[in-house]
Amino acid sequence: MDQRKMHGVWANRWTFILAATGSAVGLGNIWKFPYIAGENGGGAFVLVYLICIAIVGIPVMMAEVLIGRRGRMSPINAMRYVTKEAGLHGSWTAIGWMGVLAGLMIMSFYSVVAGWALNYIFTTGSGTFSGVNGEQAGELFGGLLGDKGGQVLWHSAFVLLTLGVVAAGVTKGLGMVARVLMPFLFVVLIILLAYGFIKGDFAAAFQFLFDFKFDKLSWSGVRIALGHAFFTLSLGMGAIMAYGAYMPRHASLGRTIITVGVLDTVVALVAGLAIFPIVFATDGLVPSEGPGLMFVSLPVAFGNMPGGQVFGTLFFLLVSVAAWSSAVSLIEPGVAWLAETKRFNRVASTVLLTSVAWLGGIACIYNGAIFDALDFLTSQIMLPLGGLFIAIFVGWLMRRAIVCSEMDAEGHPLFDIWLFVVRYVSPALIAFIMIASLYDKLVN
Numbered sequence: 001m002d003q004r005k006m007h008g009v010w011a012n013r014w015t016f017i018l019a020a021t022g023s024a025v026g027l028g029n030i031w032k033f034p035y036i037a038g039e040n041g042g043g044a045f046v047l048v049y050l051i052c053i054a055i056v057g058i059p060v061m062m063a064e065v066l067i068g069r070r071g072r073m074s075p076i077n078a079m080r081y082v083t084k085e086a087g088l089h090g091s092w093t094a095i096g097w098m099g100v101l102a103g104l105m106i107m108s109f110y111s112v113v114a115g116w117a118l119n120y121i122f123t124t125g126s127g128t129f130s131g132v133n134g135e136q137a138g139e140l141f142g143g144l145l146g147d148k149g150g151q152v153l154w155h156s157a158f159v160l161l162t163l164g165v166v167a168a169g170v171t172k173g174l175g176m177v178a179r180v181l182m183p184f185l186f187v188v189l190i191i192l193l194a195y196g197f198i199k200g201d202f203a204a205a206f207q208f209l210f211d212f213k214f215d216k217l218s219w220s221g222v223r224i225a226l227g228h229a230f231f232t233l234s235l236g237m238g239a240i241m242a243y244g245a246y247m248p249r250h251a252s253l254g255r256t257i258i259t260v261g262v263l264d265t266v267v268a269l270v271a272g273l274a275i276f277p278i279v280f281a282t283d284g285l286v287p288s289e290g291p292g293l294m295f296v297s298l299p300v301a302f303g304n305m306p307g308g309q310v311f312g313t314l315f316f317l318l319v320s321v322a323a324w325s326s327a328v329s330l331i332e333p334g335v336a337w338l339a340e341t342k343r344f345n346r347v348a349s350t351v352l353l354t355s356v357a358w359l360g361g362i363a364c365i366y367n368g369a370i371f372d373a374l375d376f377l378t379s380q381i382m383l384p385l386g387g388l389f390i391a392i393f394v395g396w397l398m399r400r401a402i403v404c405s406e407m408d409a410e411g412h413p414l415f416d417i418w419l420f421v422v423r424y425v426s427p428a429l430i431a432f433i434m435i436a437s438l439y440d441k442l443v444n
């Protein structure tokens with residue numbers, strides 16, 4: 001089967017970087033990171049998160065992309081290929097299956113939140129937030145949450161947008177969208193950062209995010225930080241493996257992935273530094289607000305700053321676009337696999353899988369417990385487990401010569417350090433955090 005003809009290949013290294021960054025940068029950075037940092041006490045949580053990105057996320061991301069590039073097919077078939085090549089039992093293919101399942105589960109709640117962002121483009125654009133205080137912004141968001149039918153509509157619109165891009169094939173369109181709009185997102189975030197700096201309580205926000213008070217951190221907070229490192233890098237479920245499969249043969253994997261990881265982290269930190277100054281300067285807003293944090297605190301800023309209506313509209317537009325380019329990668333592994341079975345074409349595969357995720361989203365809208373359960377199961381269990389197995393596979397089971405040649409790292413001094421991290425450090429840390437938090441849960 002000629003994979004190149006079937007799925008296409010990124011034009012060059014930069015297209016891969018853009019696509020991978022498009023997948024990584026999304027609601028995880030702008031919506032989720034600030035609110036979970038807020039719920040888990042700030043500083044120490046942020047530090048653990050940064051450590052997880054550096055010594056688990058980025059090294060494991062290299063391993064995951066490497067498998068994709070070696071296998072050159074959907075995660076399920078790529079895993080099948082590398083497993084066979086290593087002479088191992090086929091059960092390792094489960095990494096691919098678990099990934100497809102995790103992608104659908106994440107897409108279910110992800111598209112609900114993306115629907116909120118779509119809705120906010122129009123709410124902000126029509127001037128609803130003009131002059132609001134924290135309490136009023138909270139009520140407006142509460143109103144959206146109470147309107148189940150409305151949420152279903154916005155969620156459906158987002159699922160349709162995703163369907164359109166995945167059905168058309170990832171290479172067309174999306175690379176372009178990411179190239180033009182991602183820099184825009186960054187500019188608007190910087191403007192919000194400046195607003196927070198001038199009008200908000202920037203010092204309090206800075207201290208909250210970077211003052212490492214470990215007494216506020218629990219084991220569950222550590223597990224959430226680890227899980228979020230995976231979520232934000234689109235790691236542990238085959239999304240980035242699928243993108244790796246479309247990567248040109250020769251391109252330095254190490255530098256490419258470090259670029260993606262750093263960009264993703266910077267966006268999250270800037271989002272935190274844009275959101276928290278407003279939280280601390282506004283009566284009625286608290287860091288531990290929960291999933292509504294971004295949807296309540298930013299409208300206060302937009303409602304009270306000059307030009308806020310325009311910036312706000314633009315901002316939620318860009319959040320939606322960021323969510324869109326991430327959602328595409330949630331569905332891609334399953335779609336690529338279905339297309340490879342030749343039983344369905346790409347369009348039919350996409351319709352099938354997005355429909356499943358659409359139904360999952362409806363369930364999330366009508367039952368908040370399902371929303372929470374899907375979020376918990378994927379971020380805190382499935383993605384870290386996927387990452388653990390990927391690290392073990394690449395570190396211990398693949399032939400070293402193959403790993404070295406796929407990394408394009410012949411003779412590179414950092415190669416041995418990376419391999420050491422993937423063999424020992426990342427798996428040990430993932431296992432330790434998962435076991436410690438489980439133990440903590442059983443004891444307490």
Ligand code: PFF
Binds near residue numbers: 232326
């Ligand atoms: N990384 C995305 C974000 O931070 O919003 C979410 C995500 C996309 C997670 C793709 C997992 C994935 F495979």
